[in-house]
Amino acid sequence: MKTFSSRSDVPRIVDVARAARVSITTASRVLNGVTTYPVAAATRERVLAAARSLNYSPSALARALVTKRSRIVGVLVGDIVDPYFAEIVRGVEAVARQAEYLVIVCNTERDPALERRAVAALRDYSADAILFAGGDFGDEEAGRLLQAELEPVLARGGIALALAGDRPGLPAIDIDHTAAAAELTRYLIGLGHQRIAFIGGPPQVSTARARLAGFLAAMAEAGLPANWILDGGYSFSGGLAAGTSLAGTVEAIVAANDQMALGALAALRTAGLRVPADVSLASFGGTSAAAQAVPALTTLVIPREQIGAVAMQAVLGALAPQPVVIASQLLPYTIVVRESTAPRLPEDAR
């Protein structure tokens, strides 16, 4: 077994330097492709050859320690199982990969304490940016505690961003949830439905409140009563329960996310109702699960992958030598009509 510099079993830059018979500095310069510094072509070649033959790869830890940049970005997600978040992460990763950033996904289980721990861990590892996917939850006290953990990251020049959901004080990359929910509701109204229910998310979550507001606005605007507002907790089971209690009383349902819509769908079917013949069902999100349901769900598609990508781009800009200040931005959404919604049929045609 080869041995390297004193204490390590893996090649270090000093090994490369030695093998190439240059100083560590020169090796570092070549390896980092520093263009502002002149290095003789022959020297450069020797260093590169040495690095390759030793299979050298620099320690990101040591580098981070001196450069003050870890090239780590953390993404906090409320529920790792929910494809909603997975696609945001995907967008972040795609951009991060190109920029040689390491993405750390932290699952908070929508628990403020866990979220705090995650932020603390990212802070300890000197993450350059923290992206909060999926908006605020927890009370004010939790918000303050979180802020305290986050503060050192910002103090070091780190970035914090809100993705697809509000975070007080942070720039947001998002869609207009209220407008979007209103538009989805209007679509159902345009189909002729009048008795429309809304299955919402947890009221502590900002997106849940925004979507509800949009629904209410659209109903009011059409002069329709909003008599069926339920809390489905953003979960399948919550949607199931809501759907069960709604069965037979409404003509259409807007669910504030796909998971709840799936739950409602299961409930309706169990109750012997046909979708969309008896009840139209539309949801918010646009995850693959919505497309895979039977019938496939009409949903408002949030450009989650794009949100992730745009956010990561913004992070890179803000971390660049000439920092670009990050401004909140609203991205466009689209309604995809599938099989779960249909025009209202006259009573006798059903």
Add this chain to the structure above:
Amino acid sequence: MKTFSSRSDVPRIVDVARAARVSITTASRVLNGVTTYPVAAATRERVLAAARSLNYSPSALARALVTKRSRIVGVLVGDIVDPYFAEIVRGVEAVARQAEYLVIVCNTERDPALERRAVAALRDYSADAILFAGGDFGDEEAGRLLQAELEPVLARGGIALALAGDRPGLPAIDIDHTAAAAELTRYLIGLGHQRIAFIGGPPQVSTARARLAGFLAAMAEAGLPANWILDGGYSFSGGLAAGTSLAGTVEAIVAANDQMALGALAALRTAGLRVPADVSLASFGGTSAAAQAVPALTTLVIPREQIGAVAMQAVLGALAPQPVVIASQLLPYTIVVRESTAPRLPEDAR
């Protein structure tokens, strides 16, 4: 704004030491709770107080550099959207959290090149352990290249483990996929079914091959012909396609994962067949999606969370001062019977 040690905007151990009027060494000892070293109670209190009032938290990077342990463990998953992997990750995280380890989830999209990049990134950040969730894919060449990236991690005393799937040369925490598939098949046979189809995963994936082998063994043992073997690629759409082509020709289907079962279910329903009245459907995995389907799916539940937890425990043991060598272990699985399977009805009763 307060200022701290020369170059940082965040308190460092030297700031704590200064505030407590002790040396850095003493501060470090107190902060790390080194029990082998005697520190006067009064001193300890001063250090602790200083750390608290400064809101000090040590740099994991600097610590890792000197201790040669990053307290980072990477988990490689084939598909971040698949709840199958998410639950493994959950198990890992639960244990890692207690031990103050940072878990980095890397999404490989089942692409060997991405997988290699992920291992390289983890190596560069000096991950102490790399857990491969979900088994091997890619050809031999890819395996060799991966091995090359992984080697330095092992050389540093790092751990690599295979979770719920084979990886040549690595200890595995798993169930016996072959035995499990056989048992699930036997259950269907016991229900009286004879024309049983198998929707399998990609043959490059070790678990897919193992599950198929189990199916074939059970069929052979019962003297039944295994005439309907399809590749569903472990995806919903693959299951959908397979289900479509199977509709009307078999009495029962075993799907090698839940996603494909969901696809098959959609296909059967579209074809006008009832599950389980016309076709019994059982799957492998036991993700929440299986429970949430209508009808709820009978599945073989792989203890994924437990696999993750056991693996992380093993990692901790292997990394402890008195290292415990990691041996492969097989965990117990269970078959959960739900609504998607039923006894065969005589022809005229259908």
Add this chain to the structure above:
DNA sequence: ATGAAAGCGCTAACAT
């Protein structure tokens, strides 16, 4: 019981 000093692996002034 406490501290001084070396050094982890790397980059970045600052020489030459």
Add this chain to the structure above:
DNA sequence: ATGTTAGCGCTTTCAT
């Protein structure tokens, strides 16, 4: 064009 040196923030011998 290349090398010397001084850290980054921490732990850890080794002194005292």
